[in-house]
Amino acid sequence: MARYSDEIIDDVRQSNDIVDVISQYVRLKRSGRNYFGLCPFHNEKSPSFSVSPEKQIFHCFGCGVGGNVFTFLTKIEGINFVEAVQLLAERANIQLPTLENNVDSAKEALKTKVYKVNEFTAKYYHENLYRPESKIAQEYIKKRKLSNETLKSFQIGFSGKFDELYKELKKQGFEDREILESGLVNKNERGQYIDRYRNRLMFPICDVRGRVIAFGGRVLDDSKPKYINSPENVVYSKGRHLYGLNVAKKYDIKKRLLIVEGYMDVVSLHQRDIHNVVASLGTALTQQQGYLLRNNTEQIILSYDSDEAGQTAKVRAMEILQNMGCDIRVLQMEGAKDPDEYVIKYGNARFQNLVDKAISVIEFKVKILRQSLNLDSTNDKIKFLNEIAKLIAKIDNSMEREVYIEKIAKEYDVSKEAIYAEVNKLTYKENVDEKILNKAKPVIKHLEKTNEDTVSEAVKRRENTILAILLSGDVNIYQIIKQNIKIEDFKYDIDHKIARKLYEEFENGNSNISSIIDNLSEEEQNHITMIMAEDYGIDDVEKAIDDIIQTYEKDKLNERKLEILELLENPTEENQKKELEKELNDIIIRLAKMR
Ligand SMILES: [Zn+2]
Numbered sequence: 182m183a184r185y186s187d188e189i190i191d192d193v194r195q196s197n198d199i200v201d202v203i204s205q206y207v208r209l210k211r212s213g214r215n216y217f218g219l220c221p222f223h224n225e226k227s228p229s230f231s232v233s234p235e236k237q238i239f240h241c242f243g244c245g246v247g248g249n250v251f252t253f254l255t256k257i258e259g260i261n262f263v264e265a266v267q268l269l270a271e272r273a274n275i276q277l278p279t280l281e282n283n284v285d286s287a288k289e290a291l292k293t294k295v296y297k298v299n300e301f302t303a304k305y306y307h308e309n310l311y312r313p314e315s316k317i318a319q320e321y322i323k324k325r326k327l328s329n330e331t332l333k334s335f336q337i338g339f340s341g342k343f344d345e346l347y348k349e350l351k352k353q354g355f356e357d358r359e360i361l362e363s364g365l366v367n368k369n370e371r372g373q374y375i376d377r378y379r380n381r382l383m384f385p386i387c388d389v390r391g392r393v394i395a396f397g398g399r400v401l402d403d404s405k406p407k408y409i410n411s412p413e414n415v416v417y418s419k420g421r422h423l424y425g426l427n428v429a430k431k432y433d434i435k436k437r438l439l440i441v442e443g444y445m446d447v448v449s450l451h452q453r454d455i456h457n458v459v460a461s462l463g464t465a466l467t468q469q470q471g472y473l474l475r476n477n478t479e480q481i482i483l484s485y486d487s488d489e490a491g492q493t494a495k496v497r498a499m500e501i502l503q504n505m506g507c508d509i510r511v512l513q514m515e516g517a518k519d520p521d522e523y524v525i526k527y528g529n530a531r532f533q534n535l536v537d538k539a540i541s542v543i544e545f546k547v548k549i550l551r552q553s554l555n556l557d558s559t560n561d562k563i564k565f566l567n568e569i570a571k572l573i574a575k576i577d578n579s580m581e582r583e584v585y586i587e588k589i590a591k592e593y594d595v596s597k598e599a600i601y602a603e604v605n606k607l608t609y610k611e612n613v614d615e616k617i618l619n620k621a622k623p624v625i626k627h628l629e630k631t632n633e634d635t636v637s638e639a640v641k642r643r644e645n646t647i648l649a650i651l652l653s654g655d656v657n658i659y660q661i662i663k664q665n666i667k668i669e670d671f672k673y674d675i676d677h678k679i680a681r682k683l684y685e686e687f688e689n690g691n692s693n694i695s696s697i698i699d700n701l702s703e704e705e706q707n708h709i710t711m712i713m714a715e716d717y718g719i720d721d722v723e724k725a726i727d728d729i730i731q732t733y734e735k736d737k738l739n740e741r742k743l744e745i746l747e748l749l750e751n752p753t754e755e756n757q758k759k760e761l762e763k764e765l766n767d768i769i770i771r772l773a774k775m776r
Pocket residue numbers: 220221222223230241242243244245246
């Protein structure tokens with residue numbers, strides 16, 4: 182794979198502080214020397230994801246993932262190393278040289294072509310919509326009251342028959358390979374080329390930069406499936422884009438952004454001057470789409486359909502967005518199945534009113550709960566109170582708690598004091614549990630000591646400490662360690678592998694840990710950042726090294742001691758026996774001196 186020079190990579194790395202970059206995705210709080218937040222790579226409730234501004238690394242103690250700023254971007258954006266470098270270079274306004282590589286440039290060339298195929302197709306479909314043969318589509322558009330302006334800004338179109346698009350693309354000089362890659366045309370068993378979309382209303386899907394990356398096609402009769410979408414290809418991967426974001430971004434979406442289910446919802450709301458709206462493109466909201474939302478706006482309004490599928494999608498989206506620390510509101514819609522229908526029926530003002538009145542996640546959950554219970558029954562009433570308390574107890578901010586208690590008490594006619602009492606019970610219990618847990622810790626540690634694993638745990642710890650010292654990047658310290666601890670001395674496979682790499686890099690005069698990380702495997706990166714993120718309590722490095730070297734020597738002597746004892750148990754020649762006994766004696770004296 183083509184790579185940029187180490188100097189350029191270093192330059193890009195140094196121009197992008199890891200805390201700044203990660204903060205765009207994860208809400209971080211400072212605690213001591215590090216920052217902590219909820220890990221974006223696994224689901225968690227309390228933060229175990231740490232970022233070190235000093236070492237410029239991140240590590241999650243929950244799922245073990247870690248690395249530097251490039252690693253983070255490759256993981257969170259699903260891009261490769263080179264793309265991560267490019268993205269961060271752009272962020273820091275660094276001009277990168279052109280990469281020369283056959284594989285990459287061939288792929289880049291194909292990408293460029295597919296973008297061109299898409300762009301042409303969007304235009305072709307759009308123009309096709311106005312042709313006399315497209316009457317069925319025109320009638321549908323009239324029925325949905327879509328204006329010319331709307332059709333234009335979303336480049337809505339109509340796909341033709343059998344292989345019309347294919348022929349047109351060939352006329353434009355595109356090669357079969359490029360056309361097939363776009364997913365707009367399929368080749369059947371008989372070798373015929375057939376358009377994927379026929380007689381459908383076409384919605385081009387664009388990325389944030391406005392490039393057409395895929396299409397959604399809707400039938401105009403009752404045939405199934407109602408919608409089909411482009412397959413993934415070199416320019417399109419599912420779940421990474423939001424329909425309409427490129428258009429919405431032309432307006433003010435900083436404060437608030439609505440997320441809806443369908444293309445028609447977005448288009449219809451736009452036409453009625455509600456521009457801060459995007460769609461999650463078909464299925465459930467993904468983590469990546471969550472980031473896109475969070476990076477573009479302060480408050481997200483979930484405006485999904487009111488049917489069951491919409492409810493499920495809502496709950497799922499809520500979970501994802503809540504874990505990201507987003508401010509979420511839920512739209513409450515009655516009298517229409519989706520925003521499209523609502524805004525056509527009742528108009529802009531009433532829809533805006535709904536948006537202003539959208540409720541918080543807690544209120545939404547309480548509402549759902551209320552619907553499933555009969556508050557005339559004492560049992561249900563108790564259950565209702567308990568569940569409310571559980572929801573409220575999770576809120577950290579006491580002011581916020583109070584506001585909710587006030588609101589809920591009023592709305593559902595339950596006593597404020599009763600809710601308070603329940604919440605207090607829960608939070609008290611939590612505190613007690615925590616205390617018990619803390620007390621239990623030393624006991625657990627003590628038990629571990631009698632475990633057979635203790636030895637290996639100690640070795641692991643020791644090896645990690647050596648690596649931690651090496652990772653300070655001090656060449657003089659490396660020289661001392663190298664003389665006393667051989668690569669073979671590292672017993673754990675992963676430690677062994679990392680030690681080998683570090684020794685190698687140091688030998689080659691490279692002591693830049695950040696750049697060493699770039700050349701490690703995923704497993705090695707995770708391990709190395711775990712070591713870097715952990716505090717080994719090393720105040721005096723030289724003394725720490727001395728201690729460790731001594732332990733190694735001690736281990737070696739002990740091993741030899743056991744070997745000799747074993748040899749002596751077997752019949753041996755008198756001469757050899759004497760020699761062994763002398764060696765044993767020496768070892769015992771040396772060991773005694775060490776203690
Ligand atoms: Zn994690």
